Amino acid sequence: MKILPEHPCVIVGGGLSGGLVARQLARRGLPVLVLERGGERHQGGESRLPSQRDELRWAVRGGLMQDAAVETYTLRRSRNEPSRPLRRLQVFLPGTGVGGAATHWNGQSFRWNDYNFALRTRLEQRYGRGAIPDDMPLQNWGVGHDELEPSYDLFEKLFGVAGKAGNLRGVIQPGGNPFEAPRQNEFPQPPLEITEAGALFKQTAEREFGYRPFPSPAANSPAPYVNPDGMRLGACQYCGHCDRFACEANAKGTPDVLLFPWLSRQPGFELRTHCHVLGLDFDRSAGRIRAVRYLDLQTGEEVLQPCQTAVLAGFTLTNARLLLAGGIGRPYDPASGTGVVGKNFCYQASAGIPLFFRDRWLNPFLGAGASVTVMDEFNDDNFDHAGLGFHGGGFIAAGTSSGRPIMSRRLPPGTPRWGTAWKQANADWYAHHMAVGVQGSCYPHRENFLDLDPDYADAFGQPLVRMNFDFRGNEQRMMDFMATKALRIAQAMGATVVGGVSRPGAAFETRFYNGTHVTGGTIMGPDPDTSVVSPRLQHWDAENLFVVGASVFAHNSGHSPTVLVGALALRLGDDLARYFARPGRLS
Amino acid sequence: MARSAVNSDLNRRDFLRLSSLAAGAVVPPIAAASPLAGAALPPAAAEGPVTYLALGPDEAFIVERLVDVMCPADDLTPSGTELGLAQFIDRQLAGAFGQGQGLYLRGPFRPGIPEDGYQRPLNPLDFFRHGLHGLDQACRRRRGGGFTDLDAGVADAVLTEVAAGGWDAEQTGLSEWFNDLLYPLFVQACFADPVYGGNRGKAFWRLVGYPGLPAVYSRDMITYRGRPHPAANDPKSIEDFS
Numbered sequence: 001m002k003i004l005p006e007h008p009c010v011i012v013g014g015g016l017s018g019g020l021v022a023r024q025l026a027r028r029g030l031p032v033l034v035l036e037r038g039g040e041r042h043q044g045g046e047s048r049l050p051s052q053r054d055e056l057r058w059a060v061r062g063g064l065m066q067d068a069a070v071e072t073y074t075l076r077r078s079r080n081e082p083s084r085p086l087r088r089l090q091v092f093l094p095g096t097g098v099g100g101a102a103t104h105w106n107g108q109s110f111r112w113n114d115y116n117f118a119l120r121t122r123l124e125q126r127y128g129r130g131a132i133p134d135d136m137p138l139q140n141w142g143v144g145h146d147e148l149e150p151s152y153d154l155f156e157k158l159f160g161v162a163g164k165a166g167n168l169r170g171v172i173q174p175g176g177n178p179f180e181a182p183r184q185n186e187f188p189q190p191p192l193e194i195t196e197a198g199a200l201f202k203q204t205a206e207r208e209f210g211y212r213p214f215p216s217p218a219a220n221s222p223a224p225y226v227n228p229d230g231m232r233l234g235a236c237q238y239c240g241h242c243d244r245f246a247c248e249a250n251a252k253g254t255p256d257v258l259l260f261p262w263l264s265r266q267p268g269f270e271l272r273t274h275c276h277v278l279g280l281d282f283d284r285s286a287g288r289i290r291a292v293r294y295l296d297l298q299t300g301e302e303v304l305q306p307c308q309t310a311v312l313a314g315f316t317l318t319n320a321r322l323l324l325a326g327g328i329g330r331p332y333d334p335a336s337g338t339g340v341v342g343k344n345f346c347y348q349a350s351a352g353i354p355l356f357f358r359d360r361w362l363n364p365f366l367g368a369g370a371s372v373t374v375m376d377e378f379n380d381d382n383f384d385h386a387g388l389g390f391h392g393g394g395f396i397a398a399g400t401s402s403g404r405p406i407m408s409r410r411l412p413p414g415t416p417r418w419g420t421a422w423k424q425a426n427a428d429w430y431a432h433h434m435a436v437g438v439q440g441s442c443y444p445h446r447e448n449f450l451d452l453d454p455d456y457a458d459a460f461g462q463p464l465v466r467m468n469f470d471f472r473g474n475e476q477r478m479m480d481f482m483a484t485k486a487l488r489i490a491q492a493m494g495a496t497v498v499g500g501v502s503r504p505g506a507a508f509e510t511r512f513y514n515g516t517h518v519t520g521g522t523i524m525g526p527d528p529d530t531s532v533v534s535p536r537l538q539h540w541d542a543e544n545l546f547v548v549g550a551s552v553f554a555h556n557s558g559h560s561p562t563v564l565v566g567a568l569a570l571r572l573g574d575d576l577a578r579y580f581a582r583p584g585r586l587s
Numbered sequence: 588m589a590r591s592a593v594n595s596d597l598n599r600r601d602f603l604r605l606s607s608l609a610a611g612a613v614v615p616p617i618a619a620a621s622p623l624a625g626a627a628l629p630p631a632a633a634e635g636p637v638t639y640l641a642l643g644p645d646e647a648f649i650v651e652r653l654v655d656v657m658c659p660a661d662d663l664t665p666s667g668t669e670l671g672l673a674q675f676i677d678r679q680l681a682g683a684f685g686q687g688q689g690l691y692l693r694g695p696f697r698p699g700i701p702e703d704g705y706q707r708p709l710n711p712l713d714f715f716r717h718g719l720h721g722l723d724q725a726c727r728r729r730r731g732g733g734f735t736d737l738d739a740g741v742a743d744a745v746l747t748e749v750a751a752g753g754w755d756a757e758q759t760g761l762s763e764w765f766n767d768l769l770y771p772l773f774v775q776a777c778f779a780d781p782v783y784g785g786n787r788g789k790a791f792w793r794l795v796g797y798p799g800l801p802a803v804y805s806r807d808m809i810t811y812r813g814r815p816h817p818a819a820n821d822p823k824s825i826e827d828f829s
């Protein structure tokens with residue numbers, strides 16, 4: 001094994017959170033080394049016309065994603081069944097390469113409701129002490145919205161987020177999300193254009209129901225934009241090739257466009273691509289990480305990179321794997337409910353209702369990743385849950401963000417699956433379909449957790465992470481409720497045909513995409529007995545180890561994770577600067 | 588097999604003979620030679636021979652028949668074979684997808700429920716062949732002839748039964764083969780960019796009104812909000828910009 005000289009700060013993962021932590025350090029002139037398993041992409045067919053618009057290669061075959069043949073995850077829905085690998089990654093799509101999954105995200109850029117960070121306290125106060133079931137280990141995060149607000153604000157400016165404020169310093173703003181936590185500033189850019197589908201939804205939700213829909217905040221730039229680092233975004237072309245694709249117009253807020261090119265010009269910054277991190281060398285008695293071990297994929301050589309500080313920013317499952325495999329922190333034990341690593345693994349429950357309008361031109365191909373219209377009346381704890389028998393909720397939304405004909409085409413229920421009638425239905429409905437969707441929360445369940453699979457290994461011989469997961473009763477009841485609410489709106493929209501609701505079934509489905517919003521496993525919190533990292537994201541058992549990403553979320557809300565991941569990463573970067581000045585436990 | 592042969596006055600025996608020859612790529616493609624081809628087709632649809640790399644002649648013949656049952660020549664499009672759907676499927680199977688790209692193929696193998704997804708040790712090409720031969724054998728047992736011997740109506744009904752799992756007792760895993768391998772390949776063949784060999788002449792994009800490339804719509808978002816988009820009548824593909 002090759003042993004390199006010690007580095008002051010090694011970050012595992014060159015994606016969104018790794019790039020943001022690095023920015024906060026590099027702008028202060030501090031040295032940073034980022035290890036990324038994938039490569040750069042800007043010269044490739046994925047980033048250039050015409051090949052960028054290839055649905056088969058990038059969307060269907062997942063050309064930008066983690067290769068399951070190299071590394072995947074296993075699943076068991078309960079502890080008394082054997083696990084099985086996700087032999088194809090379809091249900092969620094971890095990224096690889098500089099920029100990570102945020103290269104091919106959609107850019108729906110939500111802040112979270114402020115009460116989420118003390119959700120246990122909120123629910124106990126609102127519904128009584130016994131209101132949280134024993135099998136739901138909801139925990140407070142040990143951080144507050146006000147502390148995060150400046151980091152949220154900076155993230156939005158760096159990524160050029162487009163939207164309409166709903167709550168400006170406590171004053172509710174028309175047109176924005178009235179449930180939003182107070183923000184200090186308007187969004188840096190005005191909202192994207194609304195789609196025909198979004199307009200129809202908005203009209204019905206407002207007029208028929210009195211709801212207050214708003215444009216999804218979007219990291220799709222409506223106009224050319226220059227961020228505080230002088231980095232530029234082009235204008236979004238509403239091309240419908242956003243999620244699963246790199247943006248050929250450089251109009252999507254992504255780390256590979258906004259962060260890494262800037263970082264590469266900073267002295268003291270180094271990015272090593274094609275370095276697959278295998279493990280961490282943990283000195284248990286000292287409570288310190290000594291080195292990061294990686295495989296140099298260009299040479300096949302195993303390399304030991306000693307470090308003074310290590311940051312895990314390798315997405316939810318890599319973060320959890322490195323701690324579990326390194327024996328760093330006590331693994332979670334579902335039988336006793338004790339231990340922490342792997343605990344509170346959450347996902348999101350989603351549902352969709354297809355709609356078909358004979359006389360309306362919905363043109364699904366006109367759209368950006370985040371050109372959707374959203375309402376938050378039933379998200380999380382925005383409504384009274386007394387007597388409902390569940391906690392949580394989600395947003396209801398409509399819009400078009402892609403009319404890609406292989407995967408985004410919808411047909412009315414009962415349509416034959418092939419033949420002349422199938423073709424005729426495609427001809428009749430393609431330009432005239434849309435969907436009303438729900439993206440719902442997922443609160444922790446005692447039996448939903450991550451551990452290492454004893455039976456399966458990746459291409460490098462490392463054990464695969466095993467997801468012990470299913471949507472349990474709370475999420476199923478929540479989806480019953482949400483589906484009913486969404487269906488009512490859908491039915492009032494005047495469609496020729498309202499399709500059936502698709503939603504989580506009895507067994508967790510791995511064959512269809514359900515979002516890449518997997519969270520938890522290395523959760524943050526104020527108590528070392530119930531969390532892996534402190535509220536400052538410092539590992540409780542290894543003082544020089546920090547973890548960032550949605551893996552630190554103590555539960556998952558109905559909002560998308562990435563803006564919160566971004567805010568936490570920026571705050572961590574600032575904290576690390578303090579830590580370098582005065583190492584020790586951060587408070 | 589070409590739409591022309593199916594629709595013309597050639598009898599089934601002639602059709603079979605010609606098809607297997609054509610599938611062997613020895614004779615010129617029938618679609619081009621036929622008087623019936625061309626006329627109703629978008630110009631590009633009949634261009635270029637249909638060729639095969641992974642499938643043998645008999646296998647290709649069954650696949651041609653499958654795509655012609657699933658996409659018959661009608662007022663909407665030429666037949667599946669003429670549109671290159673069989674060729675698309677062959678190319679995918681011959682290439683990275685068929686060889687198991689993006690597919691974790693390490694053991695132990697544990698058959699699961701459908702929601703677990705694919706759990707077999709076979710790569711997609713081998714599973715495809717297995718299912719294709721299985722379908723053909725099952726047809727011989729249950730319908731007294733191979734799949735290609737069946738009338739279009741009977742073949743269509745067979746596929747409906749297969750998709751619903753009705754033939755799984757006869758041939759294990761046949762519904763999974765159909766629903767999770769053949770059917771997605773069929774849909775991809777119809778709607779992927781023609782550069783992959785299917786969707787010839789952008790016939791399916793024309794059919795539904797998907798404009799394809801370059802999809803630069805910042806103005807159109809407003810101009811054509813709620814109105815028909817002119818490019819839907821004349822879709823453009825990767826080749827048109829190369």
Ligand SMILES: Cc1cc2nc3c(=O)[nH]c(=O)nc-3n(C[C@H](O)[C@H](O)[C@H](O)COP(=O)(O)OP(=O)(O)OC[C@H]3O[C@@H](n4cnc5c(N)ncnc54)[C@H](O)[C@@H]3O)c2cc1C
Pocket residue numbers: 012013014015016017018035036037038093094095096097098099100101102103104105106107108109110243244275276277278313314315316318516517548549550560561562563565
């Ligand atoms: C199709 C799609 C659409 C999405 N849309 C949205 C959306 O609209 N809104 C939203 O909020 N979120 C969205 N997301 C989620 C968003 O992309 C992620 O939340 C975000 O990228 C997470 O940041 P991260 O830094 O944790 O992970 P990433 O950005 O993925 O970065 C992690 C990096 O670590 C690297 N890495 C992992 N393991 C190793 C290892 N062992 N060694 C070295 N490097 C390693 C990876 O290659 C990757 O580059 C979407 C995701 C996908 C896939």
